[in-house]
Amino acid sequence: MKSLLLSMILFLSVFCYGCENTTARGDLPDINHEPVEANLPVEGKIPTEAEHVPPAAETENNLDDVLYLHPNELGQVMILMYHEIGGEEATWRRSVENFRYDLEILYQEGYRPVNLMDLISGNINLPPGTTPFVLTFDDATLGQFRYLEDEEKKTVLDPDCAVAILLEMAEKYADFSVAGTFYIYYPIPFRQQAYVEKKLKALVAWGFEIGNHAYNHENLAKISREEAIASLAKNVQATLNYLPGYQVRSLALPYGARPKEDEHLVTGTWDDVTYRHEAILLVGANPAPSPYAKNFDPLRLPRVRADGQELPRWLEYFRQNPHLRFLSDGDPETITFPAEYADKLSEIAAGHKKIRTYDPDDY
Numbered sequence: 001m002k003s004l005l006l007s008m009i010l011f012l013s014v015f016c017y018g019c020e021n022t023t024a025r026g027d028l029p030d031i032n033h034e035p036v037e038a039n040l041p042v043e044g045k046i047p048t049e050a051e052h053v054p055p056a057a058e059t060e061n062n063l064d065d066v067l068y069l070h071p072n073e074l075g076q077v078m079i080l081m082y083h084e085i086g087g088e089e090a091t092w093r094r095s096v097e098n099f100r101y102d103l104e105i106l107y108q109e110g111y112r113p114v115n116l117m118d119l120i121s122g123n124i125n126l127p128p129g130t131t132p133f134v135l136t137f138d139d140a141t142l143g144q145f146r147y148l149e150d151e152e153k154k155t156v157l158d159p160d161c162a163v164a165i166l167l168e169m170a171e172k173y174a175d176f177s178v179a180g181t182f183y184i185y186y187p188i189p190f191r192q193q194a195y196v197e198k199k200l201k202a203l204v205a206w207g208f209e210i211g212n213h214a215y216n217h218e219n220l221a222k223i224s225r226e227e228a229i230a231s232l233a234k235n236v237q238a239t240l241n242y243l244p245g246y247q248v249r250s251l252a253l254p255y256g257a258r259p260k261e262d263e264h265l266v267t268g269t270w271d272d273v274t275y276r277h278e279a280i281l282l283v284g285a286n287p288a289p290s291p292y293a294k295n296f297d298p299l300r301l302p303r304v305r306a307d308g309q310e311l312p313r314w315l316e317y318f319r320q321n322p323h324l325r326f327l328s329d330g331d332p333e334t335i336t337f338p339a340e341y342a343d344k345l346s347e348i349a350a351g352h353k354k355i356r357t358y359d360p361d362d363y
């Protein structure tokens with residue numbers, strides 16, 4: 001720790017540029033504008049995963065190089081909640097145009113998608129100065145994942161469904177991973193009977209996650225404990241029928257409804273099927289704490305409603321309060337944050353990772 005401090009002081013004396021943390025303010029920038037650079041590494045080049053793993057001997061120096069970005073891995077993370085994609089914008093519906101806009105604005109402002117399971121296990125491998133966010137889609141609606149038939153009767157992915165738009169983003173930007181969790185219910189997730197199996201297999205192959213949204217979207221606060229266990233297990237059983245061996249690891253509560261006694265939401269057994277949810281998602285209404293923070297509770301994860309009000313509101317909140325936003329140091333094995341937040345760190349969540357603190361005023 002002492003040598004670390006010493007090297008930080010030395011470093012400081014020769015390397016204090018970019019100390020100002022400029023942020024974009026005002027209206028949402030047009031998506032055609034240049035990327036907002038405040039939260040991105042300089043040089044205009046974002047290292048890929050393979051590139052930014054430094055040789056062991058240089059790790060410390062390379063980490064010093066990113067402190068001017070003010071990494072804060074105890075900052076908050078947005079878990080976005082979408083329902084229907086396509087059609088006219090409405091309360092639980094995002095138009096295709098707005099969905100594309102959301103993804104672009106998030107990307108341009110330095111947000112990068114990660115899967116929920118990677119977030120909750122603290123497995124965050126992002127370029128320095130970027131912020132993880134999680135995409136979640138409830139209800140397995142048609143607009144989330146739709147196949148069409150072309151003139152030759154060949155099955156093609158609808159380029160305007162959410163899945164196609166996400167794949168397109170991943171194609172367009174090397175550091176936009178295919179990630180997102182689909183909270184599906186039965187009997188016909190994504191509403192095309194003939195393609196249920198094809199879709200579930202494709203989602204997993206692409207790198208998306210499949211979560212539990214009860215068997216038939218039951219309100220888990222209004223049915224008995226036994227009925228709730230059956231509903232949750234039947235969902236997992238149905239997914240396993242299509243995807244043998246797949247682990248359903250998270251639950252989004254239908255209607256956000258949570259029974260008072262709720263241990264059975266985490267694990268339960270019915271008809272020889274046992275489910276285990278490592279994460280439970282609520283419906284509202286704010287960003288989640290960092291997975292390394294003491295107040296991070298994977299069984300009560302709040303989500304930000306990705307509509308025309310809430311998502312812009314929180315994006316603006318983080319523009320105005322950049323110090324509250326999770327900002328990666330680019331090293332998945334080290335947790336970096338301003339020293340003043342040290343009491344927020346959960347030692348358990350940090351596990352074997354290296355801890356590194358600094359004073360933002362010095363960089």
Ligand SMILES: [Zn+2]
Nearest residue numbers: 138139254255
């Ligand atoms: Zn739902």
